[in-house]
Amino acid sequence: MTTRPGARPTMNDVAAAAGVGLKTVSRVVNDEPGVAAGTAERVRAAIAALGFSRNDSARLLRQGRTATLGLLLEDIADPFSSVLGGAVEEIARGRESLLFTGSSGAEPQRERELALAFCARRVDGLVIVPTGTDHRYLLPELAAGTAVVFVDRPAGRIEADAVLTDNAGGARAGTAHLIRHGHRRIGFLGDLPQLYTGAERLRGYREALADAGLRYDQRLVATGRTDQATVAAALDRLVGGPDPATALFTGNNRITLAVLRALPRLPHPPALVGFDDLELADLLSPGLTVVAQDPVGLGRIAAELVFRRMDGDREPPRRIELPTVLLPRGSGEAAPRTGR
Amino acid sequence: MTTRPGARPTMNDVAAAAGVGLKTVSRVVNDEPGVAAGTAERVRAAIAALGFSRNDSARLLRQGRTATLGLLLEDIADPFSSVLGGAVEEIARGRESLLFTGSSGAEPQRERELALAFCARRVDGLVIVPTGTDHRYLLPELAAGTAVVFVDRPAGRIEADAVLTDNAGGARAGTAHLIRHGHRRIGFLGDLPQLYTGAERLRGYREALADAGLRYDQRLVATGRTDQATVAAALDRLVGGPDPATALFTGNNRITLAVLRALPRLPHPPALVGFDDLELADLLSPGLTVVAQDPVGLGRIAAELVFRRMDGDREPPRRIELPTVLLPRGSGEAAPRTGR
DNA sequence: CTGAAAGCGCTTACAG
DNA sequence: CTGAAAGCGCTTACAG
Numbered sequence: 001m002t003t004r005p006g007a008r009p010t011m012n013d014v015a016a017a018a019g020v021g022l023k024t025v026s027r028v029v030n031d032e033p034g035v036a037a038g039t040a041e042r043v044r045a046a047i048a049a050l051g052f053s054r055n056d057s058a059r060l061l062r063q064g065r066t067a068t069l070g071l072l073l074e075d076i077a078d079p080f081s082s083v084l085g086g087a088v089e090e091i092a093r094g095r096e097s098l099l100f101t102g103s104s105g106a107e108p109q110r111e112r113e114l115a116l117a118f119c120a121r122r123v124d125g126l127v128i129v130p131t132g133t134d135h136r137y138l139l140p141e142l143a144a145g146t147a148v149v150f151v152d153r154p155a156g157r158i159e160a161d162a163v164l165t166d167n168a169g170g171a172r173a174g175t176a177h178l179i180r181h182g183h184r185r186i187g188f189l190g191d192l193p194q195l196y197t198g199a200e201r202l203r204g205y206r207e208a209l210a211d212a213g214l215r216y217d218q219r220l221v222a223t224g225r226t227d228q229a230t231v232a233a234a235l236d237r238l239v240g241g242p243d244p245a246t247a248l249f250t251g252n253n254r255i256t257l258a259v260l261r262a263l264p265r266l267p268h269p270p271a272l273v274g275f276d277d278l279e280l281a282d283l284l285s286p287g288l289t290v291v292a293q294d295p296v297g298l299g300r301i302a303a304e305l306v307f308r309r310m311d312g313d314r315e316p317p318r319r320i321e322l323p324t325v326l327l328p329r330g331s332g333e334a335a336p337r338t339g340r
Numbered sequence: 341m342t343t344r345p346g347a348r349p350t351m352n353d354v355a356a357a358a359g360v361g362l363k364t365v366s367r368v369v370n371d372e373p374g375v376a377a378g379t380a381e382r383v384r385a386a387i388a389a390l391g392f393s394r395n396d397s398a399r400l401l402r403q404g405r406t407a408t409l410g411l412l413l414e415d416i417a418d419p420f421s422s423v424l425g426g427a428v429e430e431i432a433r434g435r436e437s438l439l440f441t442g443s444s445g446a447e448p449q450r451e452r453e454l455a456l457a458f459c460a461r462r463v464d465g466l467v468i469v470p471t472g473t474d475h476r477y478l479l480p481e482l483a484a485g486t487a488v489v490f491v492d493r494p495a496g497r498i499e500a501d502a503v504l505t506d507n508a509g510g511a512r513a514g515t516a517h518l519i520r521h522g523h524r525r526i527g528f529l530g531d532l533p534q535l536y537t538g539a540e541r542l543r544g545y546r547e548a549l550a551d552a553g554l555r556y557d558q559r560l561v562a563t564g565r566t567d568q569a570t571v572a573a574a575l576d577r578l579v580g581g582p583d584p585a586t587a588l589f590t591g592n593n594r595i596t597l598a599v600l601r602a603l604p605r606l607p608h609p610p611a612l613v614g615f616d617d618l619e620l621a622d623l624l625s626p627g628l629t630v631v632a633q634d635p636v637g638l639g640r641i642a643a644e645l646v647f648r649r650m651d652g653d654r655e656p657p658r659r660i661e662l663p664t665v666l667l668p669r670g671s672g673e674a675a676p677r678t679g680r
Numbered sequence: 681c682t683g684a685a686a687g688c689g690c691t692t693a694c695a696g
Numbered sequence: 697c698t699g700a701a702a703g704c705g706c707t708t709a710c711a712g
Binding site: 054056058060066078087089093099100101120121257278279280281282283284285 | 347391393395396397398400401406416417418421425427429438439442443456457458460461462480483484597600601618619620622623625
């Protein structure tokens, strides 16, 4: 049976066609008990004849929930974001929840617009990789009972759940690894220290130096933009001069990639440990040694936490830190050239 | 002003607080003209005092649309899916549309469940990377006016828009590239030929052989599962024996990766061209020659098409094929060993 | 076993 | 300039 495009039959249409009340149709559609077999059969026939399917948006409006989670990433096209998102999706699936997904593109303004758009749709919960540093705009939503969990970076200026990587610990371990292999001049190439993860990783680097009794030398540290040209210039600075770096610790994936692309130009490539893993890292020569994060764990635990909050957990905001894993593959185990 | 958690003020609450009618609140909230300045001010004060924010789900129910697109990928965590999804997101953003996202995990059953769940929420349109081969379950939705566009693979058993890669052309070009470099024994490692993309790429491989007057030899073709062990075994078969392959064409990313991991074991690594690009492909040694697809283009064009349909385009279903690009980086330009 | 009425939070169509 | 009534497509609470 064909109806004109755009015209969907409703429960009312089914009720009329079957010659029953609206509520009886609702009972059949939702498999509620207490409908005579014959009545149910007529209703089902009408449903099939009209091609009826329940409008879940209307249903959920009446029920006062949306069975929907908002997932706000930095950039869905980025492997870290998408793997994290995949883990959130898997947990959400087990809870019969659909997912609104959006990317902030690292723009606080867009983060806010999207987060509030999700809330305006009345998502039951929000999992957010924040970009901005002031999340007071979410206070009314939190007060209204929306569950919000921050991932990868903590919330700014509000108290909220956060699931984070042990950034400082990871950077400390990666730097210590280079020190253990004989390096004393270790360069750090990182994000802007205004970014939470950037600052934490720099802190870990400094801690490792201090642990080993090495002094912190600002000339070995470059933080800023992560495009190829900027990183290449910073690299030249760190490995040039009278007392150059013999090893590098790179503070994130984009920087690691830029360094890898710039390394072939150098006569004496430094040892290298990168923060965060890359898909083909083991196939490079030498293999790329990294401090690996756990994006799956971040997403899974954040999603589990947001559902726990939705289930009524009213404990004070939690901060969970996931450990990193050092994966030695060759690039981080080279001895310093000057040490030979 | 704090309310008890879970209790959101509605327009009715605002109207009561401001001492005006419901419709006046609606006018102020939606910036409609025709409200006296003083009245509007009182309403805005009440909105601020109560912390009101409009429920867009309720609004959209009344308006008969959802301003939402459903995006069904194979696996959001996979780079191809996520890059394609990012392009869809960007187009959707320009149209003020939110995105429901889900992954079929290559399971037809799950694809169907998710697609129908999106439709039950009454998404305005659906962009779907199909896994199943029978999409008649979408006929009622299409009849009801939901815009549906298939990406990467065409729909099965229904007529619908499809935005595809020129799989056969790409595989043909990649294979011809190897032939041009002197190879006469070229192995093909591919997906199951039941999969659309797998079959098309095998077809392109055969066409290139025919173009060059080379005969098709089944002993040089392996199709099936794409896990490491299966691919490694197939590789051994193709490069072993009396008349081995001197070059390989790999039919997708997972296979290319598995081959790269297995290659170091071989005494005489064959030349290699892979279908689909990898992030670090240029940093391998030798660089990996690939036939690159355009996941951004696929997503963007599919999204533009779905919006055009939503805008009322009733032309017959379209099939759009995007070209591939051959990127020579070293692995595909090695001459055959036996030719030396 | 069945269904009429009210309501979820808004907008639409209309009247003053 | 303002607002009461009806309605979007369902469920809830209740009465028979």
